[in-house]
Amino acid sequence: MQLTITKADQLKSKPDDSKLGFGTTFTDHMFNMDYNLEKGWHNPRIESYGSIDLDPSTMMLHYGQGVFEGLKAYKTGSGAVQLFRPKDNFKRLNRSSRSMCIPEVDEAFGLHALKQLITIEKDWVPSAPETSLYIRPTIIATDPFLGVRASHTYRFFIILSPVGAYYAEGFNPVKIWVTKDHVRAVRGGIGEAKTPGNYAASLFAGEDANKKGYAQVLWLDGVEQKYVEEVGSMNIFFVINDELITPMLNGSILPGITRDSVISLAKIWNVKIAERQISIDEVMDANDSGKLSEIFGSGTAAVISPVGELKYGDRVISIGDGKVGPMANKFYKAITDIQYGKAEDPKGWIEPVS
Numbered sequence: 001m002q003l004t005i006t007k008a009d010q011l012k013s014k015p016d017d018s019k020l021g022f023g024t025t026f027t028d029h030m031f032n033m034d035y036n037l038e039k040g041w042h043n044p045r046i047e048s049y050g051s052i053d054l055d056p057s058t059m060m061l062h063y064g065q066g067v068f069e070g071l072k073a074y075k076t077g078s079g080a081v082q083l084f085r086p087k088d089n090f091k092r093l094n095r096s097s098r099s100m101c102i103p104e105v106d107e108a109f110g111l112h113a114l115k116q117l118i119t120i121e122k123d124w125v126p127s128a129p130e131t132s133l134y135i136r137p138t139i140i141a142t143d144p145f146l147g148v149r150a151s152h153t154y155r156f157f158i159i160l161s162p163v164g165a166y167y168a169e170g171f172n173p174v175k176i177w178v179t180k181d182h183v184r185a186v187r188g189g190i191g192e193a194k195t196p197g198n199y200a201a202s203l204f205a206g207e208d209a210n211k212k213g214y215a216q217v218l219w220l221d222g223v224e225q226k227y228v229e230e231v232g233s234m235n236i237f238f239v240i241n242d243e244l245i246t247p248m249l250n251g252s253i254l255p256g257i258t259r260d261s262v263i264s265l266a267k268i269w270n271v272k273i274a275e276r277q278i279s280i281d282e283v284m285d286a287n288d289s290g291k292l293s294e295i296f297g298s299g300t301a302a303v304i305s306p307v308g309e310l311k312y313g314d315r316v317i318s319i320g321d322g323k324v325g326p327m328a329n330k331f332y333k334a335i336t337d338i339q340y341g342k343a344e345d346p347k348g349w350i351e352p353v354s
């Protein structure tokens with residue numbers, strides 16, 4: 001497939017690197033590609049960033065048939081731009097697509113197009129400490145049709161957004177609410193797909209937790225509401241008796257790339273690691289017997305998000321005296337050092353752009 005590149009007539013002024021937030025500013029160009037039954041995926045193009053003209057009956061808007069990804073490009077000390085495990089994002093995009101009846105894209109071509117796009121937008125990759133260029137590949141169902149079935153046409157697009165340091169106010173632990181009233185996903189459902197519906201399903205509980213002064217929701221399984229699944233839109237890790245424990249992938253948990261990176265590094269470091277079911281009761285018991293030393297979330301946006309307080313029913317427990325634990329610190333530093341090219345990449349995770 002031939003990628004067409006049409007440069008924007010006018011370029012926007014770039015924001016100040018030190019004042020970036022998350023997801024508010026977008027670059028000059030975007031990638032677009034279309035799908036129909038006759039041609040399959042076709043017309044891949046890089047063009048001006050701009051709105052997409054959609055009929056009000058567009059299927060995505062009504063039935064949520066869509067998938068997305070989230071990854072980042074990082075600028076190293078020498079000014080090079082690099083990606084962290086992008087092949088895994090394209091692989092997961094296709095995996096999500098399969099569960100949503102969306103046609104798969106050519107992963108190698110997708111990565112090629114992304115690298116081209118980033119090369120064109122190289123000056124948009126911020127260089128202030130811990131800033132990055134956030135990348136959002138998305139596929140939406142575009143048939144103008146109100147019947148319920150899989151769409152016959154799709155749009156795949158990639159947009160880029162320079163983002164600020166996640167921990168601009170310091171690497172501090174957050175307070176977490178364990179919800180018993182809501183579930184995010186169920187086994188047999190679409191929990192393991194990165195699809196908008198899972199985010200819609202998480203909003204009510206998230207807002208509720210925020211109102212009560214908690215940053216995120218800890219999700220229990222959707223069947224028995226007994227086993228821990230995820231925290232907010234991150235995977236979750238516990239340190240109990242010096243062993244790292246994370247819920248095993250069971251169909252309703254999103255297979256995070258950061259989760260996998262933590263597990264891989266733990267293995268390299270000979271840290272005991274278990275992927276298994278862990279009940280909320282086991283977590284509370286471990287706390288009561290003094291064996292629970294850390295809890296942290298993992299995801300692309302925050303990398304590692306330490307948990308300092310957990311509320312479950314009438315109980316509020318403080319983890320590690322509300323301070324960031326050594327494991328959370330070690331994983332955060334190791335992963336970000338690899339991403340910014342400050343440390344050796346032990347697993348071939350880095351993909352240079354330019």
Ligand SMILES: *Cc1c(COP(=O)(O)O)cnc(C)c1O
Nearest residue numbers: 233234235254256257258299300
């Ligand atoms: C994206 C996502 C994660 C984290 O995945 P990463 O690949 O580590 O960014 C975890 N949980 C949910 C629900 C997600 O959507």
